Amino acid sequence: MGQATTFTLEVPTRNRCEFVDVTRRVQAVVDQAVADWAGVDTGTVICYVPHTTAGITIQENADPDVVHDVLWKLEQLIPKNEHAYRHAEGNTDSHIKASMMGSSVTVLVSGGKLVFGTWQGIYFTEFDGPRTRRMIVKIIAD
Amino acid sequence: MGQATTFTLEVPTRNRCEFVDVTRRVQAVVDQAVADWAGVDTGTVICYVPHTTAGITIQENADPDVVHDVLWKLEQLIPKNEHAYRHAEGNTDSHIKASMMGSSVTVLVSGGKLVFGTWQGIYFTEFDGPRTRRMIVKIIAD
């Protein structure tokens, strides 16, 4: 049987819609797991969001304008208010945006490091903040 | 080597576009797997849809208006008929909606239970029904 470790991180958000870069925090969790694995440094990480008005995605973390533009476009496609929405809480758009981004990302680990391209980072995608959110990070050794 | 079990569920759908809550059925499959695992009650579940005009997503299962609104908005963004569509079967929109939701979700299992936030459920997302569909549920013990 393999080795698996699960951590829960708190993610405070400050705006209604916001991409929070959690890459360093996920890598820190991987560092901790690998230290416990007695020599194993490859595996798989699942970052899971237990919310329905927030999601998670991998995006460029070099130029903050990318995230600005993604948020702007999502708002254009899925505005907060639409005449046909029935959900009384007024956050239907948050639910739709969350489903489009998805509730989990899977990232590989090699040599103790998250396997990324040059500009990739993991973003917690808040669509109904500000709130204190949670993200669950599970690391499974090969 | 870990323990893994795979189950195939039939999912009958009744409308062209419909979100079918399959949460209880997935939990029942987890219960069965955990009963076979001799004491192991943590793991990972992959729910996989072997279709290209249906998908799967995690959404709120408390207020049915949320699902109504998501379906309405998807139809606004991706209507059934567009002049430029070439695919002769008339279900191009179903394919696009399916790719936007995705073909699988990954959910964690802890203490024998699917790890969910308060309002989360798993929805099979039909976009070209009614049909009898299939969903494959794989449970991997830690």
Next chain:
Amino acid sequence: MGQATTFTLEVPTRNRCEFVDVTRRVQAVVDQAVADWAGVDTGTVICYVPHTTAGITIQENADPDVVHDVLWKLEQLIPKNEHAYRHAEGNTDSHIKASMMGSSVTVLVSGGKLVFGTWQGIYFTEFDGPRTRRMIVKIIAD
């Protein structure tokens, strides 16, 4: 501990936006892994794209018109140029399309074969080509 193997594939693309069918190449990698696994022929495959302007999805691979229509609709929803985009590289749309498709797909393996419905295939989704891209395929035995 289970067995896991990781392969990196080069994916050359020829257009700015293009769906490249990589199904056969992923199956070939699975064949190679299974041959090394001494009798194990079930598992899970993660196809991971280490880029932020390309993604990956599962779609119909029977009628090429489906892919044509998906690309057309994505362009309608998320055109290359929008007045509000700030990202100076002019590929904001590529980033958004990539997040909508997602950076990985998970596929099950049974009897040494990718578990697919009749018409399913894996597509590398290029949104800022042509380029020589990479895709990482990880196969985890049960």
